[in-house]
Amino acid sequence: MSVQEAAVFDPIQANDIDAELERSLTHEWDAQIMTYPNERFPFNEWIRDRVRMMGFPVEDLSYFHEVVPQEETYRVTKQLCADTNLPEFRRLLNSFVRQVVVPKGKLRQPVAVQRYMNVRIMLPNTPELYFPLHTGLLYGHGIASRSLWMPFVDVTADEDKTRSMQIIPIKKSRELTKYAIEHKLTMAGMTEVWGKHAHQIKAGPGSCCLFSQEHIHGSGMPNITGKTRISMDFRIAEGMYGDLLGRKMPAGYFHLIPDTEEEEERLARLPPRELQFNNGKQHIFYVANNTSATFCIPVHLQRYMLVDYVEKKKITRDYELFDLEDMLHCPTLLHLIEDRNVNVVMYSIFALPEEAAERNRLLETSVQRGNIIHLSERATETCNRVVLQAVCRLFFCPTEGLARWAADSSADADTEGVLDALDAVDRA
Numbered sequence: 001m002s003v004q005e006a007a008v009f010d011p012i013q014a015n016d017i018d019a020e021l022e023r024s025l026t027h028e029w030d031a032q033i034m035t036y037p038n039e040r041f042p043f044n045e046w047i048r049d050r051v052r053m054m055g056f057p058v059e060d061l062s063y064f065h066e067v068v069p070q071e072e073t074y075r076v077t078k079q080l081c082a083d084t085n086l087p088e089f090r091r092l093l094n095s096f097v098r099q100v101v102v103p104k105g106k107l108r109q110p111v112a113v114q115r116y117m118n119v120r121i122m123l124p125n126t127p128e129l130y131f132p133l134h135t136g137l138l139y140g141h142g143i144a145s146r147s148l149w150m151p152f153v154d155v156t157a158d159e160d161k162t163r164s165m166q167i168i169p170i171k172k173s174r175e176l177t178k179y180a181i182e183h184k185l186t187m188a189g190m191t192e193v194w195g196k197h198a199h200q201i202k203a204g205p206g207s208c209c210l211f212s213q214e215h216i217h218g219s220g221m222p223n224i225t226g227k228t229r230i231s232m233d234f235r236i237a238e239g240m241y242g243d244l245l246g247r248k249m250p251a252g253y254f255h256l257i258p259d260t261e262e263e264e265e266r267l268a269r270l271p272p273r274e275l276q277f278n279n280g281k282q283h284i285f286y287v288a289n290n291t292s293a294t295f296c297i298p299v300h301l302q303r304y305m306l307v308d309y310v311e312k313k314k315i316t317r318d319y320e321l322f323d324l325e326d327m328l329h330c331p332t333l334l335h336l337i338e339d340r341n342v343n344v345v346m347y348s349i350f351a352l353p354e355e356a357a358e359r360n361r362l363l364e365t366s367v368q369r370g371n372i373i374h375l376s377e378r379a380t381e382t383c384n385r386v387v388l389q390a391v392c393r394l395f396f397c398p399t400e401g402l403a404r405w406a407a408d409s410s411a412d413a414d415t416e417g418v419l420d421a422l423d424a425v426d427r428a
Contacts, residue, residue, distance in 0.1 A: 136213030144241030154204035293350035
């Protein structure tokens with residue numbers, strides 16, 4: 001088979017997988033406008049206030065460009081994206097997802113949300129700085145991932161077309177995407193062909209657009225309105241479709257959120273992470289290629305992740321051990337957790353053994369001995385039973401190529417219940 005033959009675009013369709021997924025994508029998530037109470041979820045005000053905290057006295061986000069120098073815009077954008085992982089914002093966002101997105105989008109819990117929001121600032125009269133029309137599927141996102149686009153300025157008027165986002169309904173998007181690949185359209189060609197079918201999203205504070213990774217969307221043209229557009233977008237996924245998220249790992253790109261406000265509050269009452277980390281034990285780096293998910297990840301790249309993690313968490317790095325290749329039971333990792341009284345810093349939850357019994361044994365032993373397993377790729381750790389429950393709710397089983405999600409909704413459930421749930425999922 002030639003490369004050209006192998007590259008024929010024939011994407012899997014949602015209705016080939018699950019009739020309910022197809023129904024959802026072609027109804028609630030087919031470029032639909034969803035309203036929400038802006039007074040309860042004032043994301044636009046939060047963003048404005050964060051810009052002010054950077055030293056820019058912005059009053060109206062539409063005139064951001066009159067206050068913030070153009071050369072500072074990129075830095076401000078990236079800082080805002082980083083700020084969306086602050087605890088105060090995550091609690092607001094998680095509540096919004098639970099109370100608004102899940103019921104209105106008819107999603108089934110548990111759900112996972114993108115860990116860092118995409119905050120975008122589209123300046124006026126900058127003809128080179130706009131996002132072309134595209135689909136999430138062609139950027140490596142999976143078919144079951146959903147997107148929300150939320151403008152923080154009012155772009156409902158017809159004259160706001162060029163500072164809003166453009167979108168094409170899903171069924172037409174599928175046709176046009178296939179056409180563009182078969183005819184090898186250039187970016188200019190896609191803009192011309194796709195642009196004829198795109199319509200302006202009319203929304204503002206208190207409303208957002210729900211769409212999927214198959215929808216063609218984007219700015220598609222420079223903003224010539226004389227006003228700035230600031231917006232936020234993020235992806236959300238139902239746990240049951242964790243294996244349909246493309247290259248965006250469920251335990252990395254996405255963060256599983258608590259199902260209830262009570263669970264969120266319980267996690268918020270945990271001691272600060274820096275206190276939990278300070279258990280007086282040394283930290284050993286663990287690098288390995290023993291699982292399907294880590295087999296192709298060079299150890300030096302894993303090490304870069306570990307170094308970055310410990311520097312951010314301000315913890316020591318005292319030693320490093322490799323595992324023995326081709327031994328899927330990960331004997332070195334087992335030795336570290338069962339025989340040495342240390343904390344382990346490892347690349348990912350996906351570096352744990354793929355066999356449920358072996359994996360559960362390691363996790364439970366670590367908690368019983370008071371040792372911490374730091375998971376750098378998730379920027380989290382298993383430092384106590386409550387946190388272990390949260391980590392265990394999401395696990396990827398590379399041997400089958402499926403994301404395995406297990407939820408225990410009981411606030412008082414112990415780790416054994418969560419691990420039993422994982423066992424049941426692995427046996428299914």
